[in-house]
Amino acid sequence: MSITMTTTKTTLAISSGCPVQASNYPKLDAKQAGHLRHFHNLVAQPDGEWHHFGTLEAQQEWDDAYRYQLATMAYAVGAAHYHRLPAMRNTFKVLFRRIIHKMLRREVWGYWFTTSHGGKLLDPDLKELRKPWADPVIKENIMYSGHLVLMTSLYAMLFDDDEFEKEGSLTFSWNPLFWGMGRExxxxxxxxxxxxxxxxxxxxxxxxxxxxxxxxxxVCNQFPIIAMRYNDIRDGTNNTEEVLKKYEASLVRKGMLNDSGLYPSFFALKQEKAFPARQGAHTAWANAFMSSWNSAKVHSLYDSQVMGFLTGVDGKTRLQPSRVANAFRRLVAEEDADPKSMDTLHKARQQAPQFASPLFPFETISWGCFLMMLSELGKKKQLTDLLEYADSHLNPAWENGGLYYPRNDQLLDHEHNMIHMEPHSGNSGIGYARLNVADGQKKMWEQPWTGETLASRPWVDGLTFGDGVDFLRGAWDEEKRAMIITLRSWSGERRDLSFTIQNLKGGTWVTYVNGELKQVTDLVGSKGLEISVSVADVEVDIVVAAT
Structure with a gap:
């Protein structure tokens, strides 16, 4: 390790003892850092490369599609920045911006041209296909547009950047090479x-x-509502309050929100009918974000919604496949079976084949959705149990410093343990659950950052995930007027870094590295404090404090 020393006349008068102990501040663990590294690895690929993104459904129409993986990565990055590493603004901004860039790629939204024709699966009264359109956001397709609007609103909130508020900043170019009348x-x-x-x-x-x-x-309508809340704060408006009154009342009126049980699968507009749920993943996914504005309702529904999907085995929470859970729920509802009995689970497993959906040949994205919900609702034991299970049964893999859970199309092992893994959960859903905190979305909803918030505190500039280091701490302590940063080279290779701490007030600032005084700097005006440091396989704690 080496540090550039700035010597001034005040150096000798400053104690060599660091006034702030980095160990007193929360730190990312190796797995949390590994998830962030994996996000970076995925979106740092050249455009057109989608290594590890590979989905079960070839046309990007299933719940493991690129758009969902990218959106969940963005929400995980946002939660990690807001709750865990708030001072690492530039680091997270560059990563977030790259995720949005990928989201705007035609490979992500081009499926809509085919989907816009309609189909009898979700519109049973359809007599002929509709005339298609390529614009992916002008009508319907909230499963893409809802995520995109939240991703860009979250970007503006976290970084006070109006890039995507400017006219033309979200432009979709439809230009298949050998089809059509030219670029649109x-x-x-x-x-x-x-x-x-x-x-x-x-x-x-x-x-x-x-x-x-x-x-x-x-589920997909939760994301634009959260986006509107962030936009209201930036614009000084209050559109969200009135929208929520109308939205919640409509959900109740149309049978999409009840006092117990899963949310219906979907509401068919033409038929004016709510179709019953076939699985619990969408309900769990919705709760992970609906809790931001409707926390009391979400918590009140929890027990009735997770029954059969989350079961207790030897005191440990286990996640069951949808077909097993549906059989379990029927046994409890129709045969008065004991929901806490292993006998009920055994019977449900025997009956499970009858509950496999003939309409959908793909397994649901259960792992990511349930884990995201458990993290948001603060269900610590259940979350811990399932994360431990993931690490022991779901083949966690490390690649270039990144942690993920590789795809596995097999549903169960010989002991009936669910081992199925799809890329939405494996690439981003489980990572989100580890990086979020209890009430993470709710806290961001209630106290979004503003331009004034960000202008009032220092931040670290000039470091990105591309520099080859993991960021384990990055926080400003206003009371002690100190910046605390912990870095580590993910590969163990030496990394020579130079970065700046911006927005410090004028005066004398001391820099300590692993508790040793390395630099004294007299700042005048708004000039940032420059630091140079070498980082290898041992964690490096950097503390910059006012004298």
């Missing part, structure tokens, strides 16, 4: 996209915007 550009920005979404919600009597044609799902 569909031009939007964050606010125009929000307007399109909520205009459709109003047209649909506030029950929500369709994902696939004719089908409104509860």
């Amino acid at each position: 550009d569909f031009v939007y920005d964050n606010r125009s996209l929000q307007d399109v979404i909520f205009k459709q919600m109003e047209e649909n009597d506030w029950v929500g915007v369709c994902c696939e044609p004719n089908a409104v799902f509860v």
